[in-house]
Amino acid sequence: DVKVTQSSRYLxxxxxxxxxxxxxxxxxxENMFWYRQDPGLGLRLIYFSYDVKMKEKGDIPEGYSVSRExxxxxxxxxxxxxxxxxxxxxxASSLTAxxxxxxxxxxFGAGTRLSVL
Amino acid sequence: xxxxxxxxxxxNVAEGNPLTVKCTYSVSGNPYxxxxxxxxxxxxxxxxKYITGDNLVKGSYGFEAEFNKSQTSFHLKKPSALVSDxxxxxCAVRGKIWTxxxxxxFGAGTRLFVKx
Numbered sequence: 001d002v003k004v005t006q007s008s009r010y011l012x013x014x015x016x017x018x019x020x021x022x023x024x025x026x027x028x029x030e031n032m033f034w035y036r037q038d039p040g041l042g043l044r045l046i047y048f049s050y051d052v053k054m055k056e057k058g059d060i061p062e063g064y065s066v067s068r069e070x071x072x073x074x075x076x077x078x079x080x081x082x083x084x085x086x087x088x089x090x091x092a093s094s095l096t097a098x099x100x101x102x103x104x105x106x107x108f109g110a111g112t113r114l115s116v117l
Numbered sequence: 118x119x120x121x122x123x124x125x126x127x128x129n130v131a132e133g134n135p136l137t138v139k140c141t142y143s144v145s146g147n148p149y150x151x152x153x154x155x156x157x158x159x160x161x162x163x164x165x166k167y168i169t170g171d172n173l174v175k176g177s178y179g180f181e182a183e184f185n186k187s188q189t190s191f192h193l194k195k196p197s198a199l200v201s202d203x204x205x206x207x208c209a210v211r212g213k214i215w216t217x218x219x220x221x222x223f224g225a226g227t228r229l230f231v232k233x
Contacts, residue, residue, distance in 0.1 A: 004160070009158075035223075040225055041225060042123075042207060042223045042224050042225040042226050043161075043223040045220065048220070058220075090160055090161070092160075092161075105163045105166070106153075106161075106221060107163070108160030108161040108162070110158065110160045111159075
């Protein structure tokens with residue numbers, strides 16, 4: 001089974017802190033994604049990466065950056081945390097950007113619930 | 118622009134009764150549709166997908182979904198609900214193509230509550 005591991009389940013940070021959320025997948029997937037999940041808004045894509053050192057902005061990239069130095073690891077960075085970034089953050093991976101659609105299923109981590117005080 | 122709508126925030130059903138969770142979509146070109154489920158304190162899990170072919174798609178845990186092109190709908194169904202089906206359900210559609218791949222657009226989610 002594909003395993004996507006997010007390093008923290010719960011985080012509490014203070015406004016202005018730099019925050020790192022880590023995600024590791026163990027199935028050699030090319031694609032990795034960061035979403036935030038808020039009630040009534042569903043999942044919104046923050047950033048994604050389709051290869052090492054490659055990144056693309058999603059729908060709500062403001063206030064975030066990402067890093068993908070190794071294929072299995074995709075980090076989300078909050079440069080200066082703000083209270084409006086309090087949310088559930090979900091990491092996901094999928095096989096390959098150009099795979100036939102039948103294989104392009106996303107696998108999710110358990111999520112990190114971040115509270116910014 | 119591609120979009121997906123789940124018109125119900127919550128669906129309540131008694132155990133043993135059939136359930137339906139609604140989803141409508143808007144895409145240009147052929148729609149590629151997915152259902153995911155999220156149990157408490159867990160990430161999302163893939164349930165089923167429609168790519169092409171038979172309009173009735175069968176997935177995990179006894180769920181199925183019916184693709185209706187004329188109504189642009191992809192409703193999730195199960196003939197007999199279980200209490201353990203209580204969870205948050207997300208409909209998703211393949212979105213625009215970025216360099217080398219695709220983006221998945223998720224609905225807002227529908228919370229299913231199955232009462233014993």
